[in-house]
Amino acid sequence: MQVNPYIAQMPAGYLFSEIAARVSDYEGKNPGKSLIRMGIGDVTRPLSPSIAKAFSQAALDMGTEAGFKGYGPDGGYLFLREAIIRNDYQPRGIHLDPDEVFVSDGAKSDSSSIQELFSDDALIAVTDPVYPVYVDSNAMAGRLGVYENGRWSRLVTLKVTHDNHFVPQLPRERVDALYLCLPNNPTGTVLNRAQLKTIVDWARENETLIIYDAAYKAFISNDEIPSSIYEVEGAKEVAVECCSFSKTAGFTGTRCAYTVIPKEVKGRMPNGEKVSLNALWKRRTGSKFNGVSYPVQVAAAATYTEEGKKEIRETIDYYRANARVLLDAFSGTECDPVGGVHAPYVWLKTPKGMSGWDFFDFLLKTVQVVGTPGEGFGEGGNNCFRLTAFSTLEKTKEAAQRVKDAMSRL
Amino acid sequence: MQVNPYIAQMPAGYLFSEIAARVSDYEGKNPGKSLIRMGIGDVTRPLSPSIAKAFSQAALDMGTEAGFKGYGPDGGYLFLREAIIRNDYQPRGIHLDPDEVFVSDGAKSDSSSIQELFSDDALIAVTDPVYPVYVDSNAMAGRLGVYENGRWSRLVTLKVTHDNHFVPQLPRERVDALYLCLPNNPTGTVLNRAQLKTIVDWARENETLIIYDAAYKAFISNDEIPSSIYEVEGAKEVAVECCSFSKTAGFTGTRCAYTVIPKEVKGRMPNGEKVSLNALWKRRTGSKFNGVSYPVQVAAAATYTEEGKKEIRETIDYYRANARVLLDAFSGTECDPVGGVHAPYVWLKTPKGMSGWDFFDFLLKTVQVVGTPGEGFGEGGNNCFRLTAFSTLEKTKEAAQRVKDAMSRL
Numbered sequence: 001m002q003v004n005p006y007i008a009q010m011p012a013g014y015l016f017s018e019i020a021a022r023v024s025d026y027e028g029k030n031p032g033k034s035l036i037r038m039g040i041g042d043v044t045r046p047l048s049p050s051i052a053k054a055f056s057q058a059a060l061d062m063g064t065e066a067g068f069k070g071y072g073p074d075g076g077y078l079f080l081r082e083a084i085i086r087n088d089y090q091p092r093g094i095h096l097d098p099d100e101v102f103v104s105d106g107a108k109s110d111s112s113s114i115q116e117l118f119s120d121d122a123l124i125a126v127t128d129p130v131y132p133v134y135v136d137s138n139a140m141a142g143r144l145g146v147y148e149n150g151r152w153s154r155l156v157t158l159k160v161t162h163d164n165h166f167v168p169q170l171p172r173e174r175v176d177a178l179y180l181c182l183p184n185n186p187t188g189t190v191l192n193r194a195q196l197k198t199i200v201d202w203a204r205e206n207e208t209l210i211i212y213d214a215a216y217k218a219f220i221s222n223d224e225i226p227s228s229i230y231e232v233e234g235a236k237e238v239a240v241e242c243c244s245f246s247k248t249a250g251f252t253g254t255r256c257a258y259t260v261i262p263k264e265v266k267g268r269m270p271n272g273e274k275v276s277l278n279a280l281w282k283r284r285t286g287s288k289f290n291g292v293s294y295p296v297q298v299a300a301a302a303t304y305t306e307e308g309k310k311e312i313r314e315t316i317d318y319y320r321a322n323a324r325v326l327l328d329a330f331s332g333t334e335c336d337p338v339g340g341v342h343a344p345y346v347w348l349k350t351p352k353g354m355s356g357w358d359f360f361d362f363l364l365k366t367v368q369v370v371g372t373p374g375e376g377f378g379e380g381g382n383n384c385f386r387l388t389a390f391s392t393l394e395k396t397k398e399a400a401q402r403v404k405d406a407m408s409r410l
Numbered sequence: 411m412q413v414n415p416y417i418a419q420m421p422a423g424y425l426f427s428e429i430a431a432r433v434s435d436y437e438g439k440n441p442g443k444s445l446i447r448m449g450i451g452d453v454t455r456p457l458s459p460s461i462a463k464a465f466s467q468a469a470l471d472m473g474t475e476a477g478f479k480g481y482g483p484d485g486g487y488l489f490l491r492e493a494i495i496r497n498d499y500q501p502r503g504i505h506l507d508p509d510e511v512f513v514s515d516g517a518k519s520d521s522s523s524i525q526e527l528f529s530d531d532a533l534i535a536v537t538d539p540v541y542p543v544y545v546d547s548n549a550m551a552g553r554l555g556v557y558e559n560g561r562w563s564r565l566v567t568l569k570v571t572h573d574n575h576f577v578p579q580l581p582r583e584r585v586d587a588l589y590l591c592l593p594n595n596p597t598g599t600v601l602n603r604a605q606l607k608t609i610v611d612w613a614r615e616n617e618t619l620i621i622y623d624a625a626y627k628a629f630i631s632n633d634e635i636p637s638s639i640y641e642v643e644g645a646k647e648v649a650v651e652c653c654s655f656s657k658t659a660g661f662t663g664t665r666c667a668y669t670v671i672p673k674e675v676k677g678r679m680p681n682g683e684k685v686s687l688n689a690l691w692k693r694r695t696g697s698k699f700n701g702v703s704y705p706v707q708v709a710a711a712a713t714y715t716e717e718g719k720k721e722i723r724e725t726i727d728y729y730r731a732n733a734r735v736l737l738d739a740f741s742g743t744e745c746d747p748v749g750g751v752h753a754p755y756v757w758l759k760t761p762k763g764m765s766g767w768d769f770f771d772f773l774l775k776t777v778q779v780v781g782t783p784g785e786g787f788g789e790g791g792n793n794c795f796r797l798t799a800f801s802t803l804e805k806t807k808e809a810a811q812r813v814k815d816a817m818s819r820l
Contacts, residue, residue, distance in 0.1 A: 003677035052473025155744025
């Protein structure tokens with residue numbers, strides 16, 4: 001049995017598994033310490049009442065002759081796909097057909113699987129720092145060359161740092177695909193309409209596919225910031241968009257997401273012929289996936305009722321207030337915080353130019369606050385650190401104070 | 411954007427999508443006809459009461475501070491992995507560690523993703539007829555060469571037909587991986603312990619990985635037939651096993667499954683070094699999957715309570731009685747039925763040597779019974795036809811009668 005050598009040669013483990021291991025090791029050796037976890041981007045508020053109720057009722061229905069559902073339709077139930085279009089796209093003047101929306105178990109699944117549609121030698125670009133899934137999934141497929149000195153030999157990285165105000169400079173070379181996450185994980189920063197238009201225009205000129213991860217769009221605070229890439233003219237020709245109920249409605253443990261692939265998006269065969277990515281994804285998914293649990297799809301649809309929307313808004317506002325606490329705590333310090341306004345993440349410079357992992361260990365050991373080291377997201381995250389707004393207000397305040405205290409001792 | 415040409419060049423659509431399209435076309439043109447569906451292997455009985463109740467309660471718990479769950483542990487909750495080991499393996503003398511069991515959203519997902527662990531040029535063998543997912547997933551990865559005259563140029567097929575009593579003859583050439591589905595989909599046939607041991611021994615000699623799909627194991631009627639490949643000595647060194655709650659407990663629309671990868675299973679790197687497939691799968695899955703909905707895992711665990719087991723047994727017995735009806739109806743006819751004893755499928759020879767699709771269209775149009783044409787599962791299924799036992803007893807009897815009536819008119 002000859003194995004895929006690219007998986008075997010992957011550097012280290014998945015970032016969040018490494019964090020979990022260090023925390024667990026610390027806890028084992030220091031029982032009774034009160035940790036505050038602001039590392040992994042997991043939510044803490046329960047599902048809102050009307051959503052949990054709909055979820056629970058659908059599960060009960062599965063035990064009745066009349067309410068039982070077997071295999072669902074490919075791509076998700078129509079009631080959910082239509083609710084998505086009606087609520088997330090139509091009000092923004094974006095027209096989509098239900099068969100351009102694919103319901104899945106998570107944006108992580110979709111954003112890691114989309115590369116199956118790329119040729120083996122497709123050239124990939126990502127921003128740096130970056131959500132590791134885009135890189136890892138392409139590396140495992142053998143598309144990124146060799147990993148040496150912290151870099152992949154065949155990966156184009158676009159730095160997004162304090163120095164360039166987190167606006168990526170577009171590459172000179174042609175790339176086949178560019179992954180963009182906006183609002184950004186990990187930096188919490190956004191691009192405005194004009195900035196996004198520049199990227200879409202460039203993608204159209206270069207026949208570059210944009211994989212647009214909008215998992216955090218629910219946190220966008222005003223209309224200046226597009227909540228879908230399709231708000232930008234021409235984007236339907238070049239972009240697929242991955243969205244999720246995880247951060248919008250607390251579905252990290254419930255698992256539901258969707259990906260939009262407009263029929264206009266085309267790629268090229270080796271002979272130059274154009275093919276529809278929507279058709280390829282349909283073929284791929286028909287053979288490799290059997291859809292999302294029916295009660296989970298009912299729960300996802302419940303996020304779009306008037307009641308559901310109101311409840312969700314309250315939760316998002318709660319997390320947003322936490323982000324505000326973090327921003328206020330570190331503003332005017334050498335941490336120079338960004339993000340947090342349209343996103344649940346606040347991105348800090350580490351004090352004294354410490355490495356992210358050193359700062360991680362320092363905070364864990366001195367004040368028991370868990371964050372995420374910037375370099376876990378790539379070289380561009382060196383000397384940076386991510387805090388999330390997903391804790392409780394009390395713990396967020398406490399954590400901010402603890403971190404400031406710890407820093408004052410440096 | 412250069413696409414993966416292998417997906418674009420896939421022959422036709424997924425078998426069950428094609429069946430759905432033909433049925434939908436027929437229904438559109440012939441409204442009011444009463445169809446009996448015995449094509450796709452979907453169950454019809456609702457979730458059993460205790461399972462639906464546990465599922466529903468867990469969904470409700472997600473709406474409470476105390477009961478809410480975010481991201482679950484990689485590979486599934488320990489309560490479920492331990493229940494699987496305690497019920498499905500320990501009683502058969504099979505020892506497994508929880509981190510050798512990976513909980514997923516479906517056996518289709520796992521059996522189509524496992525090939526990501528294989529090298530690009532790994533040589534694959536499947537039985538023929540075969541569940542199409544094994545072939546399609548490898549074809550989309552570009553591993554099967556060219557499709558011409560109904561065959562893949564780089565796929566080893568082991569015929570399983572009435573002529574060889576559905577016992578595959580092992581290939582002379584070395585292959586990297588062999589997919590086995592037992593009890594078999596589509597033929598409903600099984601192998602006994604001695605027959606399976608022959609295959610395991612051969613796999614050990616040849617360093618061939620066996621992907622053992624045991625999705626139908628709940629239908630096994632006696633202890634002569636192994637319900638896990640690990641009942642066979644040495645299998646832990648060469649086999650991964652995919653199991654599912656879909657057919658066991660009616661989870662086709664609930665979505666939960668698990669795959670066992672013992673730590674002993676090894677593959678080889680290009681330099682000959684051995685690597686653990688368990689470690690590769692852990693790395694792959696950590697980066698590409700975020701686990702199964704918590705309430706779904708609670709529902710899966712409920713299948714292992716005394717109440718759950720009793721309820722499930724009644725449902726399986728119900729379907730088994732349907733299979734008996736089909737076997738009895740066609741025994742002694744030229745259809746020469748097999749399967750149906752340890753599986754929910756009955757496999758027939760078509761009358762008058764008709765092609766499977768011709769017989770499909772004939773039954774759909776004359777007596778409105780939907781089955782599955784044998785050649786949809788590969789060349790080895792030519793002139794054969796699959797009926798499922800997943801309908802109601804009444805409809806099964808009615809369908810058997812209708813098919814016999816139709817055949818008498820041929």
